[in-house]
Amino acid sequence: MIVKEVTGILEELAPLAHAEDFDNVGLLVGDGNQEVSGILVTLDTLENVVDEAIAHNCNLIVSFHPIIFSGLKKLTGDTYVQRVVIKAIQHKIAIYSMHTALDNSVDGVNAKICEVLGIMEPKILIPQKNTIKKLTTYAPLEAVEDLKNALYNAGAGTIGNYSNCSFTTKGIGSYKANENANPTKGDIGKTHFEEEMQINITFTSSVEKKVMNALFKNHPYEEVAYEVLTLENTNQDIGMGMIGSLNKPMKEIDFLNLVKERMHAKGIRHSALLDKNIEKVAVLGGSGAFAIKAAKAAGADLFITADVKYHQFFEAEDSMVIADIGHFETEQFTKNLLVDYLTKKIPNFAVRLSESKTNPIKYL
Template identity: 65%
Template sequence: MTVKEVLSVLEALAPLSYSEDFDNTGLLVGDYNTQVKGILVTLDTLETVVDEAIENHCNLIVSFHPIIFKGLKKLTGKSYVERTVLKAIKHDIAIFSIHTALDNAWNGVNAMICEKLNLNNRKILIPQEGTIKKLITFVPHKDAEKLREGLFKAGAGAIGNYDNCSFNIKGIGSFNGNEDSNPTKGKKGETHFEEETQIGVTFSKHLEGIVLHALFENHPYEEVAYEVTTLENTHQHIGMGMVGELSEAISEEAFLVLLKKTFKTGVVRHSALLGKPIKKVAVLGGSGSFAISAAKSKQVDAFVTSDLKYHDFFQAENQLILADIGHYESEQYTKELLVAHLSKKITNFAVVLSKVKTNPVSYF
């Protein structure tokens, strides 16, 4: 199995097309065509992690955070980033980062936080924009069913809990092929009128190439008339953060104890307690100050995230509790998620969970 084939398994979980613009996801070091001998899954790729990969005979590191985030102009070993990359290259170890693609995935980082806290009725906190596209095409009546089935098989027409969704309008199409054309209907140089069905289907952004391939494969015309547009509709399963509910409301103190115990953190930094029970909770792994307003708009009782600054806590404004559990702590279970997914899909070589603790923050 090649690196490229392994990465396609990961993209099924979290398509890279949903990565944030500022991010650097994908294959950062290595060759797509390299045969994989073993996979090491980690939160961060450091020199010690590369050493661990060597020891476990793994030549592919699947990392949540990217070791290369900003452009590297030199590789001289002066920084921990350069030393890590150099060691990986020297030992023919590929490095892949999934980062914000997994942040935005329905079964990603925030789903793991919800699972650990036993939150139910989950919904996306901040849906990502521009993730739904619409295809409109025109096909002869007798070919409409075949084309629809092809599009459905490619993943088009899936909306929430429904699939095989389409809208169909019957009408008359016209066309006139020039001397270089090879029409399947009508004759060259003559305007032809054909009874056609207009088919409209929506699909997730990352499926566009597959859906268009299905369109061309199943359409009878030499020149296929079609339109692809990006919709403003909200995708239910793509975006940052999640909102869920505890099965029963608990006190603020009990909730903070739950956070500290569940995420094994040295301290939970939080805004002022309000003397209200906690039931509805928003979560966002990693740095989440940008989502405070969104959490307040959802009228949650608490927002669990990390990397909050001094002035961020003022934004609670006695409407909710802001709880900072630590960056590493909020994302630590991501490794388990990736190992479980890869182990289920790939059985012909080892998928190893890194034992190196890469948290750069210590508590005294």
């Protein structure tokens, strides 16, 4: 198995097209055609992680956070980022990062937090915009079913729990081929009228390339008439944060103690307790203060995240509790999620959970 085959499997879980624009995801170091001897999964790629990969003959590191975030102008070993990249290149170790692509996955970072805390029926808190597209095309009647099936196989036509979704309308198409054309139907220089079906089908932005390739490969006409539009519809399977409910309401202090225990938090910074039961809980791994307003609007009793600034705690406004449990703490189980996923997808392959400590924050 080569590197790009492994990354292709990872992108089924977290398509890179769903990452935030500011992010740096994908293969950051290495050759996508290199044979993989072993995979090491980590939250951060530091020097000790690269050393661990070398020791265990793993030449692919799957990292949640990107080691290269902004542009590198030199590689002299002056910074920890440069030293990591240099050592990885010297030992032919590829580094792949998922970061916000996995944040935005319905089965990603925040789903894992919900699983650990027993939050039931979680849903996306802030759906990502502009992820749903619609293809409209036209095909002769005898070609419609084969073309639709090709589009379905490419990933189009899936809406929630339903697949093979499309809408067709019968009509009459017309065209006149010039002397340079090679028409499938009709004669050069004469206007041809053909009974056709208009096909409407939606797809997510992550599969657009596959869908368009399937359209051009399987459409019978030399020139394909089509339109692709970006829709404003909400996609509940892509976006930041999640919100769900506890199986049974809990007192605030009892739930915070449960969070501290299960998330291995050294301490929890929180806004004022409101002396009410916690039932509806929102979560957002990593720096999630930007989602405070969304959590309130969704009716959360408590919002778990990290990196909340002093004045941002005031935004709770006595309507919910904001709990900052630490950046590392909110994302620590992500590597377990990825190991489990890869092990199921490629059993009997060397996939290791990194044992290196990468949390930069220490507690007195």
